[in-house]
Amino acid sequence: MRGYYIRKELMGPSGQDDLKFLGIQFASKLLELLAMASLSCILFALIRKPPLRGNLPFGALTAGLEFKGLSILWSKEFMATYSAKFQNKVLLITTIIVFTILGATVGPSAAATAKPVLQNWSAGGTGFYLNDTYQNIWPRSLETPLASELSCTSSTSNGSCSPPNSKLLADGLFSYWPSNDAGAKEYYFPNLLPEHLRIGGKQTLRDMASRLRGPFVYNPHGFCWYNDIIFSLEAPQPMTFVSCRVNQKNSTLGFWKIDNGLTNFQVVNLTNSTFASTEWYNNVTDNATTTSLPTWIELPVEEFGSNSIGAVVALPKSNITGVNTTGEVMACTIDARWQNVTSNLTFLNGPLLVNGFNQECGGFVWPQIPISPKWAKQFDADFISLANSVARAGNIANVPSPVNAVEAVLAVMLADVIARVGNMATIKGGLNGAEKDPADWISDIMPTKTIYGEGGSAFNYTFNAGDPVTKLQMRAQVNGIGYGRSAATILASCALLLYSIIAITYVIHELCFFSANSSAWEFISELLTLAVNSTPTSALQNTGAGVNTLKTFQQPIHIGVGQRRLQIVFDREDDVYGEKQDVERVINGKLYG
Secondary structure: OOOEEEEOOOOOOOOOHHHHHHHHHHHHHHHHHHHHHHHHHHHHHHHHHHHHHOOEEHHHOOHHHHOOOHHHHHOHHHHHHHHOOOOOHHHHHHHHHHHHHHHHHHHHHHHHHHOOEEEEEEEEEEEEEEOOOHHHHOOOOEOOOOHHHOEOOOOOOOOOOEOOOHHHHHHHOHHHOOOOOOOOHHHHOOOOOOOEEEEEOOOOEEEEEOOOOOOOOOOOOOOOOOOEEEEEEEEEEEEEEEEEEEEEOOOOEEEEEOOOOOOOOEEEEEOOOOOOOHHHHHHHOOOOOOOOOOEEEOOOHHHHOOOOEEEEEEEOOOOOOOOOOOOEEEEEEEEEEEEEEEEEEEOOOOOOEEEOOOOOOOHHHOOEOOEOHHHHHOOHHHHHHHHOOHHHOOOHHHOOOHHHHHHHHHHHHHHHHHOOOOOOOOEOOOEOOOOOOOOHHHHHHOOOOOOOEOOOOOEOOOOOOOOOOEEEEEEEEEEEEEEOOOHHHHHHHHHHHHHHHHHHHHHHHHHHOHHHOOOOOOOHHHHHHHHHOOOOOHHHOOOOOOOOOHHHHHOEEEEEEEOOEEEEEEOOOEOOOOOEOOOEEOOOOOOOO
């Protein structure tokens, strides 16, 4: 029950786990057969005593053979035994029911407990503190960006800025956007887009997951003995949702109200603004030749519903005939939230590559992040770089479904830059014993009291009330084959434990009272021989072609001595001619032929 970790594969020759598992299955089946044989032996011992010293219902004679199938519980023999009156009735009925249940569960239980499981086993972990408050690391609103949140440039490439990911996002994601150019190679391939991308952080590489709307083939709605070691950490990560509405130039700017779920948006107009006017459009697009920088605006919650910020993007006229010939203005509603996610770092997949995504839909339950226009404006250059990379077209207006392309660029860009917030926080304290032996701290994260579980603390920092710190918990898991505790193994172990208790009790009883027991009539052939040697009786008249009534099986019988041989005697004590049988009771310890 405590568990036992084996290794990445079973003991023995490497690469032959299929044969080893087959051997475990054979061993489990052998255990089942032996268990059924021992239960049958015990039940026959219980059935054998009443007819030698008293009487027993005729239908109970074969219970030691029939209990191996569940059908005994609704058979005529069992029903007759249950309704008859005899000594130790409760014990026999209970034993038949329990043994029948054990007969159905011992085999599966043996297989469930004998076969080890390949999974991630809890192998320790450690708590640690970051040297900043939770509110600073994951702020509830974004006002003024810090230097560490901005992308590094050729002149600011130092430890205080974040790696620029715009080129990674451009080349690894947006360049695969379907193209309208019939001569482009991508035109002949299905409209697919990578949904996972590896981007750079300050200390590690991270996996970014995206689900974007657009002209795609899918339609989205909104130890050396281990396979691997997984280190996991639960912490908030940003989730962004963007929905843009297409507006024509010189029209009232309308935004989608997105706080009612992922569909059925309502339109809310932005009044008393110059957005979308011809003068404004020509100014921001350089007379309809380039994509505008985003114009970030606050959208009042009273009118536009729950949101983080709004963005207005003007697209130039398209070079594609019949597409966006007059100029379009995208009014985008943005919802950014901190979403609880378990991030994983695996040893064999790269010690600096972090991944982890929340698979739940409907992320609108997580805390929303209000974003100020001042904070968002610092990343305008990233937007233009990504917008020009979509489908390698150089102009986002020339790609299929440009409104979805704008949504994709805004969502991915904001998720990337929000993830940089609070990235200067570091771990408080140092590793235990690092000054003496750099590996001393490893023993501190291992499970201490159990085989599996969490470890202690690997850092020499002690928390004091009022310290501006945030506590996180790292959990380690090892992927391999082992035995562990689960609901299935607990239930299976209980079934095997019950069988073991019954078998041991019977063995002890047999050793202590050996002279009072016999091993006769444990096989169907022996019972058949006893029946053939018995004198015919009128109690079994009209039963040659089968028994249709419970009354026949309810009749009490005992084992007696008649005509110098053992035979089954019905308590009516008359033969087929109605004459009394001259029978004697069996004498314990006497040899009979």
